[in-house]
Amino acid sequence: MQTVEKRIESSEITNLGVNLPNWMINRREDALTRANEIGLPSHQDEEWRFTPFRNLLKHNCSQSKKVSLNQKDIEPFLSLCSRDAIVFVIINGFLDESLSMLDHGIEGLNVFNLQRAIKESEENVNRVDSLISNSKLPYFAALNKAVHQDAVLINIKRNARINRPIHLLNISVNTSQEALIHHPKVQVVAEEGSESFFLESFNSIGDGISYTNGVTEFLLEKNSRVEHVKLQDESEENYHLYWSNIHQQNDSNYKGCSITYGAQFSRNDVSSFLDGENIECTLDGAYVINGDQVSSNHTRLDHAKPNCYSFQVYKGILDDKSNGVFNGKIFVHEDAQKTDAKQSNQAILMSDTATVHTKPQLEIFADDVKCTHGCTVGEMNKDPMFYLRSRGVSEDDAKALLVYAFANEVIENISNDYIKNKIEEMLFKKLKRK
Amino acid sequence: MLEIKNLHAKIEDKPILKGINLTVKPGEIHAIMGPNGSGKSTLSQVIAGRDSYEVTEGDILFNGESILEMEPEERAWVGLFMAFQYPVEIPGVSNAYFLRTALNAKRKNLGLPELDAMEFMKYIKEKMTSIGLDPSMLSRAVNEGFSGGEKKRNEIFQMAVLEPKIGILDETDSGLDIDALKIVSEGVNMLKNSERSFVLVTHYQRILNYITPDYVHVLMNGKIVKSGGKELALQLEQEGYAPIEKALMATV
Ligand SMILES: Nc1ncnc2c1ncn2[C@@H]1O[C@H](COP(=O)(O)OP(=O)(O)OP(=O)(O)O)[C@@H](O)[C@H]1O
Ligand SMILES: [Mg+2]
Numbered sequence: 001m002q003t004v005e006k007r008i009e010s011s012e013i014t015n016l017g018v019n020l021p022n023w024m025i026n027r028r029e030d031a032l033t034r035a036n037e038i039g040l041p042s043h044q045d046e047e048w049r050f051t052p053f054r055n056l057l058k059h060n061c062s063q064s065k066k067v068s069l070n071q072k073d074i075e076p077f078l079s080l081c082s083r084d085a086i087v088f089v090i091i092n093g094f095l096d097e098s099l100s101m102l103d104h105g106i107e108g109l110n111v112f113n114l115q116r117a118i119k120e121s122e123e124n125v126n127r128v129d130s131l132i133s134n135s136k137l138p139y140f141a142a143l144n145k146a147v148h149q150d151a152v153l154i155n156i157k158r159n160a161r162i163n164r165p166i167h168l169l170n171i172s173v174n175t176s177q178e179a180l181i182h183h184p185k186v187q188v189v190a191e192e193g194s195e196s197f198f199l200e201s202f203n204s205i206g207d208g209i210s211y212t213n214g215v216t217e218f219l220l221e222k223n224s225r226v227e228h229v230k231l232q233d234e235s236e237e238n239y240h241l242y243w244s245n246i247h248q249q250n251d252s253n254y255k256g257c258s259i260t261y262g263a264q265f266s267r268n269d270v271s272s273f274l275d276g277e278n279i280e281c282t283l284d285g286a287y288v289i290n291g292d293q294v295s296s297n298h299t300r301l302d303h304a305k306p307n308c309y310s311f312q313v314y315k316g317i318l319d320d321k322s323n324g325v326f327n328g329k330i331f332v333h334e335d336a337q338k339t340d341a342k343q344s345n346q347a348i349l350m351s352d353t354a355t356v357h358t359k360p361q362l363e364i365f366a367d368d369v370k371c372t373h374g375c376t377v378g379e380m381n382k383d384p385m386f387y388l389r390s391r392g393v394s395e396d397d398a399k400a401l402l403v404y405a406f407a408n409e410v411i412e413n414i415s416n417d418y419i420k421n422k423i424e425e426m427l428f429k430k431l432k433r434k
Numbered sequence: 435m436l437e438i439k440n441l442h443a444k445i446e447d448k449p450i451l452k453g454i455n456l457t458v459k460p461g462e463i464h465a466i467m468g469p470n471g472s473g474k475s476t477l478s479q480v481i482a483g484r485d486s487y488e489v490t491e492g493d494i495l496f497n498g499e500s501i502l503e504m505e506p507e508e509r510a511w512v513g514l515f516m517a518f519q520y521p522v523e524i525p526g527v528s529n530a531y532f533l534r535t536a537l538n539a540k541r542k543n544l545g546l547p548e549l550d551a552m553e554f555m556k557y558i559k560e561k562m563t564s565i566g567l568d569p570s571m572l573s574r575a576v577n578e579g580f581s582g583g584e585k586k587r588n589e590i591f592q593m594a595v596l597e598p599k600i601g602i603l604d605e606t607d608s609g610l611d612i613d614a615l616k617i618v619s620e621g622v623n624m625l626k627n628s629e630r631s632f633v634l635v636t637h638y639q640r641i642l643n644y645i646t647p648d649y650v651h652v653l654m655n656g657k658i659v660k661s662g663g664k665e666l667a668l669q670l671e672q673e674g675y676a677p678i679e680k681a682l683m684a685t686v
Contacts, residue, residue: 382486383522384522384523384524386482386484387518387521387524388524388527389483389505389506390482390483390484390507390509390516391507391510391515391536391592392510392511392537392539392540392543393507393532393536393539394507395505395507397539398507401527401532402527404526405525405526405527405575406526408526
């Protein structure tokens with residue numbers, strides 16, 4: 001059988017240098033069975049229909065090993081988040097204890113690596129892990145669940161308000177000739193009434209080809225609030241796969257924003273299950289790509305109970321021969337009366353050779369709901385361009401200003417000003433790279 | 435100052451301007467009137483450098499030099515300004531930021547130091563009050579959600595800030611109430627001097643009660659078919675374009 005990862009040794013599943021509890025070993029083995037069942041992306045698979053994945057299957061990877069970096073190596077990535085950040089550095093999927101602030105001393109925040117989580121918080125690990133059964137996982141998420149070597153497990157205690165941003169700083173390191181894959185995994189339990197902010201960044205070091213295959217899961221208990229900014233700026237040699245699943249209880253509020261600048265290929269699958277009433281869920285995103293980059297973004301919202309709100313704004317800016325996909329699914333279950341779901345998805349094509357496929361998919365089984373979705377794809381609009389230039393704004397500046405304004409509708413919603421400005425700065429750089 | 439010579443322009447193979455000749459000297463005010471679809475906006479946009487129109491013959495000289503090869507922003511830097519008949523809404527770009535970028539681009543080109551946000555605010559403050567614009571509009575997105583009249587006033591405000599050598603106003607008077615019309619006219623009269631010229635494209639003689647033109651031209655079917663003094667506007671208001679059309683037909 002063909003896999004992205006060369007050959008999966010049984011030791012990768014069972015032997016992490018820790019005594020894994022039996023339920024975990026079983027679940028890992030089961031996840032591998034699931035992955036083998038689905039197999040790699042194919043054109044028959046509806047989920048991969050519009051995503052050009054040929055390059056993704058070009059390499060035969062080995063799993064990355066644990067490597068260490070020093071403070072200086074990570075300095076540029078630390079600056080992605082404000083200085084008050086509580087930083088956890090994850091290198092090739094392993095939580096680096098010496099670079100991370102494990103002794104942050106903040107009340108109400110517990111962070112463990114996999115080893116310690118099994119000892120101290122096994123119940124939570126199991127709880128988040130069983131939110132979604134293996135049989136529902138897509139290939140790469142199943143692969144992650146089978147073979148991830150470490151994980152970051154975060155517990156925000158009841159009513160804790162963590163007023164400093166938590167920075168999950170992922171770095172993929174590959175300086176070898178061989179393609180490597182790693183499987184970062186994050187699980188967050190936001191307990192009742194808690195509040196927290198996460199910046200989850202993905203960057204890379206080295207010229208080697210890396211596959212990042214991340215899984216991030218959130219459980220939001222009653223009345224909790226989580227803001228989660230995901231920022232992917234890996235090297236353009238890299239492949240980035242990311243699957244995030246959110247489970248929300250009554251009165252909770254999850255606000256997610258996914259920013260894609262890097263990687264030659266990225267695929268993001270983000271889904272939220274609104275399993276209660278008066279829930280708010282925002283899944284925003286912006287992807288800004290050029291050259292031969294591919295970015296494929298998929299969201300899924302399940303409105304399971306009445307009186308919930310969901311908001312989605314996705315913006316794509318595509319130049320050169322880049323290729324984008326947006327697929328937004330909204331399921332309104334039978335019980336979910338008074339659902340209010342808004343989805344909008346827009347893309348600007350900056351060149352004749354860039355392409356984008358978008359597909360909203362609404363399935364509504366309740367009768368008293370408000371669902372709106374809109375989608376526009378266009379070239380850079382000529383009227384505003386001419387208007388700005390006729391006032392003396394140069395062509396390049398006018399372009400940058402308009403594209404910036406376009407993407408900013410997503411970025412400006414980030415509540416942390418430092419991170420917002422940083423992401424805007426990166427946007428300017430990305431747009432001027434040509 | 436502005437010399438338009440035998441200008442022909444087309445859009446998507448449809449000829450629209452068919453030999454326009456017009457000379458505007460420093461300090462002069464010219465009014466251009468003409469029926470819907472006669473090419474007035476086309477002329478304005480071609481002067482401003484819109485590239486969807488193709489100039490097939492003739493030339494436009496500004497201070498003796500052809501501007502046909504110049505980009506729209508370069509035309510702005512040398513002192514051209516066109517107020518749009520339909521000002522464009524630009525969500526996400528604030529008025530203040532846009533205008534400062536435009537002003538600084540022009541200043542840079544003239545070898546003047548750029549203005550920082552504070553200096554800029556000081557510079558525009560009095561211009562704002564004289565045009566009767568609410569300062570809150572500065573932080574709003576360009577023209578977004580502005581009423582028709584506010585958009586037109588914003589055009590005049592931009593012109594006041596950029597201080598062009600020539601202002602081409604494409605129906606800035608349309609859709610204005612009496613008060614706004616007065617304010618817009620005052621704006622023009624305030625900017626008017628012996629160096630600065632204006633071309634007013636209009637359908638109505640009423641704005642000419644406030645701004646006195648030196649010349650009035652009639653544009654029909656892509657050509658200037660008649661020129662005269664301000665009394666021509668009054669005559670058009672009373673008789674419409676039919677008599678001119680008739681006279682033209684007779685000469686063919
Ligand atoms: N993009 C286009 N494609 C085809 N024809 C066009 C286009 N733009 C303008 N035209 C045509 O050019 C002609 C002149 O239009 P223009 O807007 O210059 O008229 P105008 O004199 O400004 O009219 P109004 O008084 O209504 O503003 C019209 O017949 C119009 O339909
Ligand atoms: Mg017009």
